[in-house]
Amino acid sequence: MDFQLRFDPLTSSDAEQIRQLAMRAQEADGTQPLNDQTLVNLASDDTDITHIVARTVAQSPNGDATAPTIVGYAQVDRRQPTISGELVVDPATRRQGVGRALLRSAIRDATLPSRSGEPGQHAGLHIWSHAGHPGAAALASSENLVPVREICLMTRPLGDIAADSVTDVINDFRPELVVSTLDPARDNDKWLTLNAAAFQHHPEQGGWTLADLEERQRTDWFNADDCYVVSSADNPDELVASLWLKLQPQTPLTGEIYVVAVHPAAQGRGLGKKLTYLALAHMRAHGQQTAELWTDTTNEAAVAVYRQAGFDIATTQIQYARTSTTQP
Incomplete structure (x- = not known):
């Protein structure tokens, strides 16, 4: 050809x-x-x-x-x-x-x-x-390219009808923290600040600009009601964590935990775990039957949180590059 x-x-x-x-x-x-x-x-x-x-x-x-x-x-x-x-x-x-x-x-x-x-x-x-x-x-x-990074797709079913509701999970954040759905006009700049801090070692994610964020918010699957932001009750002008879900009309029975961000200063408080359960409750309430997410396989803490929440690794993706020992 x-x-x-x-x-x-x-x-x-x-x-x-x-x-x-x-x-x-x-x-x-x-x-x-x-x-x-x-x-x-x-x-x-x-x-x-x-x-x-x-x-x-x-x-x-x-x-x-x-x-x-x-x-x-x-x-x-x-x-x-x-x-x-x-x-x-x-x-x-x-x-x-x-x-x-x-x-x-x-x-x-x-x-x-x-x-x-x-x-x-x-x-x-x-x-x-x-x-x-x-x-x-x-x-x-x-x-002469060799594997340098690996990410994995983790999935779990959502059939547990006895699981907590969205309201139940949000109540677990109180009274120290306030959880609300995203308001782009109010929250976009604060969200970007949080995202940059949370993913400072992953520039593909942490380097998002306002244009990158707004481009995604124009996609057919974006819904601000599928995004949550978390702030301290005594400092509502700064975000300490956020959750973004991707519920695509093309795959109505599967929901994706798209971005989970926790500010480094707020780590160690179990927010990643709480946001994961909030995601599961939200997707279950919207009729999804399967939850999925992507994470770096070297992020052992995140993988452990997701396994505890019932996720298992379904597949992996590999990034290749030339190293100093494989240069032609």
């Missing part, structure tokens, strides 16, 4: 084709190949984000060329100290060199400057394999 790689900004049509491609890959592999931030970035023309598109020209039976078709996509994001990337290949065109071409281009692009005259980066690309596909591991190994 003949294809070409292009590094142009995406049109709205390109972005929609890539979303459809990602959906086909998800149906084939059972997991989302591009994370939410990557999907948000499809609309970005930031020079710190590179869009690499693999296109083929389909041939009609009489040999005439038809419209180009997007068969693969890679994205490189240089906005954080760790340069991250993701790629996806259409299931119908795998094992034809598209993935390798995208990966090699992404690795090279990560070393280049965003703007003419600036120095390039030398930290190297960190790229995710979300499906855990053996082919992805083999491709990474062939390019």
